[in-house]
Amino acid sequence: MRILFLSSTFICREEDADFIFEFVRAFKEKGHEVSVLASQGKGLPKQQAIGGIKVKRFRYAWPASMQRFAYGAGIAQNLQNSILVKTLALPYVLFGAIAAAREIKKTKPDIVVALWAFPQGFIAALLRKLMHFRLATHLFGAEVYLAKTFHMPFLVKMPAQSSDVVTANSNATKKHAVRLGIKKEISVVYCGGVNTGRFNQKNKGNAVRKTHGLGNSKAILTVGRLVERKGHLFLIKAMPLIIKKFPDAKLLIVGSGPLTEKLREEANRLGLQNSVILTGRVATETLPSYYAACDVFCLPAIVDSRGETEGGQGLVVLEAMATGKPVVASAIGGITDAVRHNVNGLLVKQRNERQLADAICSILGSEKLRQRLVENGLRFIKEEMSYARCAEKFLELFEKAV
Numbered sequence: 001m002r003i004l005f006l007s008s009t010f011i012c013r014e015e016d017a018d019f020i021f022e023f024v025r026a027f028k029e030k031g032h033e034v035s036v037l038a039s040q041g042k043g044l045p046k047q048q049a050i051g052g053i054k055v056k057r058f059r060y061a062w063p064a065s066m067q068r069f070a071y072g073a074g075i076a077q078n079l080q081n082s083i084l085v086k087t088l089a090l091p092y093v094l095f096g097a098i099a100a101a102r103e104i105k106k107t108k109p110d111i112v113v114a115l116w117a118f119p120q121g122f123i124a125a126l127l128r129k130l131m132h133f134r135l136a137t138h139l140f141g142a143e144v145y146l147a148k149t150f151h152m153p154f155l156v157k158m159p160a161q162s163s164d165v166v167t168a169n170s171n172a173t174k175k176h177a178v179r180l181g182i183k184k185e186i187s188v189v190y191c192g193g194v195n196t197g198r199f200n201q202k203n204k205g206n207a208v209r210k211t212h213g214l215g216n217s218k219a220i221l222t223v224g225r226l227v228e229r230k231g232h233l234f235l236i237k238a239m240p241l242i243i244k245k246f247p248d249a250k251l252l253i254v255g256s257g258p259l260t261e262k263l264r265e266e267a268n269r270l271g272l273q274n275s276v277i278l279t280g281r282v283a284t285e286t287l288p289s290y291y292a293a294c295d296v297f298c299l300p301a302i303v304d305s306r307g308e309t310e311g312g313q314g315l316v317v318l319e320a321m322a323t324g325k326p327v328v329a330s331a332i333g334g335i336t337d338a339v340r341h342n343v344n345g346l347l348v349k350q351r352n353e354r355q356l357a358d359a360i361c362s363i364l365g366s367e368k369l370r371q372r373l374v375e376n377g378l379r380f381i382k383e384e385m386s387y388a389r390c391a392e393k394f395l396e397l398f399e400k401a402v
Helices: 019-029 075-081 083-087 089-107 117-128 142-149 154-161 171-179 206-211 232-245 260-269 287-293 315-322 353-364 367-384 387-401
Strands: 002-007 033-039 047-050 053-058 111-115 135-139 165-168 219-223 250-254 276-280 296-299 327-330 346-348
Touching (some): 002 117, 019 033, 117 154, 287 315, 315 327
Parallel strands (some): 002 111, 135 165, 327 346
16 A cells, blocks of 8 residues: 655654654555655755655745744644744645645555644645545644634644544544534544564663662653643652652653753752752663663643643553553543553542652552553553554554545
């Protein structure tokens, strides 16, 4: 099958591959002919081929430094943070449509897969009025939130209604999409997966423990961009409660973002200078060692002041499970599709530092509980969440449409 993927972003460097790259590669490894059209970004070439995947990126603003619509914090946040970005929406759609039309005409795909209903799905839906091709649109959640925030439900409804296949990253995303008025059948299929070749129990965390002076202390890890919806603030507030039971406990916060200083100040205010470690951004090749170094992984996500939360299932949660680590996470958004309470992890209420502390302490204090969560987490990854398995689920839907 020939598949053309349309994506707003596509980082395709072997030393810094993103989940879209891993996802597309899974289709290639199953013997399908795949190509990608994405938008340009800083430091990314206009064309490249890696691992048999042909990638093209279209330009939509001059000079190149003006191309700030995608990448970075993501389109939803970029639009809200900058007036300049808002002015780029129309040229992005226009030049994206021209580039997509050329690629469809050239590659003659059996199906076009739009990753994100807006802008990629919207662009494909416009072209479908002029060209004949099969279309699958995948909803991640961010674009559904965007359509709701700007009171423009047509940004999601139009591409969904124009598609042969509509999929959503989680049941939470599906629910919000239905509320926007989408009448098409929506299949919940996770777009992503875990690279178990990189994230597995063979990884060692000794070097990370040495680097950060962890010694034999209990280590709690969280990984993600330092933005409000990740809920890092509540995990820091939970640390004094955890330290009461486990005085040597350490919290490693991996990631960078606009809340770095605010989080550091909160840790200092609570007297946690020696217990909370903000590592900053960690190199892709080093990240598996951080998971291996921890005793518990935590994703304390929240619904932020803008009404945004984790639309997907939380890739970091899946990476932790694949590494053989017990997981604690907030019971919101798409996270509940991945973390099943008291089966492969523990779920807590959002914005509740006491529940976070109690869940983390229960795992740290019970080897029996830890082992059960780990075993079930590994089984869940193997049976449902490898990139290969995710690709198989999509292919079943694509083949029916074709």
